[in-house]
Amino acid sequence: MKKRPALSKGEMEVARVLWELGEATVRQVHKNLPADRNIDFVTVQTYLRRLAAKGYLRTTTQGRIKVYHPKVKPQTVIRESVSDFVSRLFDGESLPLVRHLIEERGISNDDIDELRSLLDRLKKENS
Structure with a gap:
C-alpha cells in the first residue's frame, strides 16, 4: 500500500x-x-x-x-x-521513547502495575 x-x-x-x-x-x-x-x-x-x-x-x-x-x-x-x-x-528504537515519556511525564503506581503486567506477559510470550 x-x-x-x-x-x-x-x-x-x-x-x-x-x-x-x-x-x-x-x-x-x-x-x-x-x-x-x-x-x-x-x-x-x-x-x-x-x-x-x-x-x-x-x-x-x-x-x-x-x-x-x-x-x-x-x-x-x-x-x-x-x-x-x-x-x-x-x-526506530521504542525503549528510548518509553523512557523519555516516563521520566518527563511521570507514571502513577497503577500505571506501573499495568506496565509490569504487560512486560511479564510479553516476556512469557517471548520465551
Missing part, C-alpha cells in the same frame, strides 16, 4: 471529530469541534478536502452536500504516526 502523507495537527483534530461522528458534513464537523477551538468553517472545509486528498477520507454526495466518511481507522493512523515519530526521533 502507498504510504499516506502525515497529518498536520489541525487535520488530526478534524479527523478525530469525524471518527467520533462516523460520517459528517463540513457543518457537522465544525459544530462538533471543541468549544475552545476557534476554527472557522472554511478552514474545516479545507482540512476535510486535504484529508480526502491524502487518502484518509472518502466522500459521497447527498443532493448538493458532500458527506465525509473515514477511510482509515484511527488505530491505523496512530500506528503509522507513532512508527514515523519513533523512526525520526529515536532511530
Whole structure:
C-alpha cells in the first residue's frame, strides 16, 4: 500500500471529530469541534478536502452536500504516526521513547502495575 502523507495537527483534530461522528458534513464537523477551538468553517472545509486528498477520507454526495466518511481507522493512523515519530526521533528504537515519556511525564503506581503486567506477559510470550 502507498504510504499516506502525515497529518498536520489541525487535520488530526478534524479527523478525530469525524471518527467520533462516523460520517459528517463540513457543518457537522465544525459544530462538533471543541468549544475552545476557534476554527472557522472554511478552514474545516479545507482540512476535510486535504484529508480526502491524502487518502484518509472518502466522500459521497447527498443532493448538493458532500458527506465525509473515514477511510482509515484511527488505530491505523496512530500506528503509522507513532512508527514515523519513533523512526525520526529515536532511530526506530521504542525503549528510548518509553523512557523519555516516563521520566518527563511521570507514571502513577497503577500505571506501573499495568506496565509490569504487560512486560511479564510479553516476556512469557517471548520465551
